[in-house]
Amino acid sequence: MSTLKTLNGNQTIAEAVRQIDPDVMAAYPITPSTAIVEAIAKFKADGLITGEFVCPESEHSAMSLCIGASSAGGRVMTATASQGLALMWEMLYIAAGLRLPIVAAIANRSLSAPINIHGDHSDTMGARDSGWIQIYSENCQEAYDNFIQAFRIGEDLKVRTPVLVGLDGFIISHSMEVIQVEDDDEVKKFVGEYKPVYPLLDTSRKMTVGPIDFTDYYFEHKRNQIEGIENAPPVIEAVGKEFGRDFGRQYGFLEEYRMDDAEICIVVMSSAAGTCKDAVDELRSDGKRIGLLKPRIYRPFAHQKIAEALKKMKAVAVLDRSSSPGAFGAPLFTDIRSALYDYEERPHIVNYVYGLGGRDIKVEHFKEVALKLEKIAETGKVEELYGYINLRE
Amino acid sequence: MAKLKDLAAMEDRLVAGHGMCIGCGIPIIFRIVLRATEDPLIIANATGCLEVCTTIFPRTSWNITWVHSAFENAAATIAGVESMYQALKKKGRIPEDKKIRFLGIGGDGGTYDIGLQALSGAVERGHDIVYICYDNNVYANTGGQRSSATPLGASATTSPEGKESPGKLQRRKDLTKILVAHNIPYVAQASPNRWQDLYKKAQKAFETEGPAFLNILCLCPTEWKYDESQGIRLAQTAIDSCVWPLYEVENGKYKINYLPKEKKPVLEWIKAQGRFRHLFKEENAWVLEEFQKQVDEDWEELHKLANL
Numbered sequence: 001m002s003t004l005k006t007l008n009g010n011q012t013i014a015e016a017v018r019q020i021d022p023d024v025m026a027a028y029p030i031t032p033s034t035a036i037v038e039a040i041a042k043f044k045a046d047g048l049i050t051g052e053f054v055c056p057e058s059e060h061s062a063m064s065l066c067i068g069a070s071s072a073g074g075r076v077m078t079a080t081a082s083q084g085l086a087l088m089w090e091m092l093y094i095a096a097g098l099r100l101p102i103v104a105a106i107a108n109r110s111l112s113a114p115i116n117i118h119g120d121h122s123d124t125m126g127a128r129d130s131g132w133i134q135i136y137s138e139n140c141q142e143a144y145d146n147f148i149q150a151f152r153i154g155e156d157l158k159v160r161t162p163v164l165v166g167l168d169g170f171i172i173s174h175s176m177e178v179i180q181v182e183d184d185d186e187v188k189k190f191v192g193e194y195k196p197v198y199p200l201l202d203t204s205r206k207m208t209v210g211p212i213d214f215t216d217y218y219f220e221h222k223r224n225q226i227e228g229i230e231n232a233p234p235v236i237e238a239v240g241k242e243f244g245r246d247f248g249r250q251y252g253f254l255e256e257y258r259m260d261d262a263e264i265c266i267v268v269m270s271s272a273a274g275t276c277k278d279a280v281d282e283l284r285s286d287g288k289r290i291g292l293l294k295p296r297i298y299r300p301f302a303h304q305k306i307a308e309a310l311k312k313m314k315a316v317a318v319l320d321r322s323s324s325p326g327a328f329g330a331p332l333f334t335d336i337r338s339a340l341y342d343y344e345e346r347p348h349i350v351n352y353v354y355g356l357g358g359r360d361i362k363v364e365h366f367k368e369v370a371l372k373l374e375k376i377a378e379t380g381k382v383e384e385l386y387g388y389i390n391l392r393e
Numbered sequence: 394m395a396k397l398k399d400l401a402a403m404e405d406r407l408v409a410g411h412g413m414c415i416g417c418g419i420p421i422i423f424r425i426v427l428r429a430t431e432d433p434l435i436i437a438n439a440t441g442c443l444e445v446c447t448t449i450f451p452r453t454s455w456n457i458t459w460v461h462s463a464f465e466n467a468a469a470t471i472a473g474v475e476s477m478y479q480a481l482k483k484k485g486r487i488p489e490d491k492k493i494r495f496l497g498i499g500g501d502g503g504t505y506d507i508g509l510q511a512l513s514g515a516v517e518r519g520h521d522i523v524y525i526c527y528d529n530n531v532y533a534n535t536g537g538q539r540s541s542a543t544p545l546g547a548s549a550t551t552s553p554e555g556k557e558s559p560g561k562l563q564r565r566k567d568l569t570k571i572l573v574a575h576n577i578p579y580v581a582q583a584s585p586n587r588w589q590d591l592y593k594k595a596q597k598a599f600e601t602e603g604p605a606f607l608n609i610l611c612l613c614p615t616e617w618k619y620d621e622s623q624g625i626r627l628a629q630t631a632i633d634s635c636v637w638p639l640y641e642v643e644n645g646k647y648k649i650n651y652l653p654k655e656k657k658p659v660l661e662w663i664k665a666q667g668r669f670r671h672l673f674k675e676e677n678a679w680v681l682e683e684f685q686k687q688v689d690e691d692w693e694e695l696h697k698l699a700n701l
Contacts, residue, residue: 057514064466068473203433210461211448
């Protein structure tokens with residue numbers, strides 16, 4: 001039996017950590033993910049978890065410690081945000097390259113400069129090519145559910161890839177919500193026993209882990225690593241289904257909201273998708289044929305599923321909560337636009353950057369986007385390929 | 394007292410076939426150190442000469458479990474391995490009586506400089522680890538750039554001697570003192586020429602409960618520029634001139650482990666190495682003086698700390 005609890009996003013992650021009780025937890029405090037670290041420390045102080053909790057002196061050391069602990073042979077988690085994730089950047093690639101299924105909760109926050117503590121996706125988008133699986137959460141419930149599933153996905157023997165779970169800084173990390181918390185035993189059962197692969201602590205084998213590759217092996221080893229994340233999609237689907245069977249909330253790569261007869265569509269991830277649903281409902285009641293597509297998994301990228309969902313639209317707006325200065329649009333947009341390239345039938349597509357540094361996005365802003373999409377659908381002309389929402393210029 | 398014959402009969406944990414330079418101090422040091430415990434041992438190695446020269450895939454010189462992740466984080470990496478050991482022991486997944494030792498290794502680049510923070514953090518947290526710095530006074534792996542362990546007046550590729558410079562202008566960082574300031578149970582300086590002393594210190598370090606740190610002078614014929622057959626003699630000069638004093642700090646108590654019968658002038662140490670050759674130019678005479686003055690000051694201070 002699940003229970004209803006009022007928790008904010010950070011507390012839902014902490015609750016999942018308590019239930020899963022990873023073997024080693026190492027994290028450095030940073031706004032807005034600090035409360036996760038504090039909650040774990042308190043669980044440890046109160047004897048509610050048995051794993052080791054370590055307070056490293058930086059995020060770089062936190063991820064290094066996770067790498068040491070994970071290669072030693074056990075379940076490992078961390079939490080961070082923003083500059084913290086940026087400081088881990090070097091080690092993110094190494095965690096993925098060594099095929100260590102570490103799980104990280106990221107309270108998504110902007111990157112300096114200017115320093116800003118509020119939510120956007122610049123941090124995790126900066127880690128886009130590090131080889132980590134990336135899952136984004138719309139609300140506290142999803143943050144909890146995604147975090148639990150992350151262990152199963154990353155630890156799958158065919159995958160063996162680290163996983164990060166994003167929850168929008170403050171918007172989710174600090175917002176209270178009534179969520180269903182599953183029974184401790186059920187969560188433990190769902191996540192299962194950790195199965196170590198070549199653990200360092202098995203000293204009956206002598207192993208050299210992390211040797212140097214020259215031109216003769218590096219490429220093949222990188223290819224092996226890429227195969228791990230390419231093996232993830234069926235695992236993500238299966239774990240999402242099993243989660244639905246056990247707990248009643250099923251997950252896949254995408255959420256399609258009122259897309260059935262839609263002609264125009266907004267694509268947006270994370271908390272803004274919740275606001276967008278309200279906008280879609282209002283627009284639908286005005287007779288507009290609009291839908292929302294919410295990617296849940298950003299890496300591996302479900303290019304085919306997304307293209308199939310969008311190809312029949314007349315006009316699509318992709319909303320990115322990060323920028324890629326000097327590029328041809330922000331990350332989600334360039335991925336989606338590229339995914340549609342092979343389709344003869346494909347929509348007009350535009351990109352809007354929104355919400356940098358935690359700038360609010362409201363129902364009215366989605367309605368403005370809808371108006372622009374209607375015009376594009378009517379005229380068949382794209383006047384502005386990319387732009388910004390709720391920005392003073 | 395360990396007998397050389399018995400030590401030689403032990404299985405090598407770092408075996409032949411590595412690519413370190415002829416006369417390099419690193420294998421000499423670690424073939425001694427790794428004999429100082431018979432318990433299972435796991436090593437985390439920072440990027441550097443030792444790491445690169447021993448693990449060119451698909452070959453390895455490590456007859457033991459060894460892990461490398463990056464340059465500045467050997468201390469954090471071994472702390473992670475040790476944390477998992479503690480966790481699995483508490484959870485009953487590793488038998489209570491199974492003892493494993495944990496060793497982090499870095500050069501002076503990976504320890505004095507880029508890895509200082511991770512090392513400070515790891516020992517402050519009290520992990521049951523040993524950390525060894527092999528200090529060859531230079532970034533040897535990348536071809537001889539200055540480190541904060543490079544002595545005053547040494548020419549390195551990023552502190553070259555020239556018309557307007559006598560080489561490195563700054564005094565060495567005293568890393569051993571920094572580690573002592575962490576109030577950890579065991580800190581020591583050693584040198585491969587006094588192998589019994591080195592062996593004993595390694596043994597003590599492994600047997601210490603909690604963090605232990607060894608700073609070991611490491612010969613580098615390539616960057617110090619001397620006849621590689623003379624390395625151990627050169628190390629003897631380092632301790633006889635008190636450029637590299639042998640001492641240990643056990644639970645806060647200082648002990649000098651080697652008192653030269655007659656303290657040799659620093660000049661003996663300097664003149665044997667090409668990296669100091671330019672110091673004999675007239676305009677650089679002040680560097681020689683300053684070098685001697687600093688060594689004397691440090692030696693005097695050490696005597697005070699050891700209550701001699």
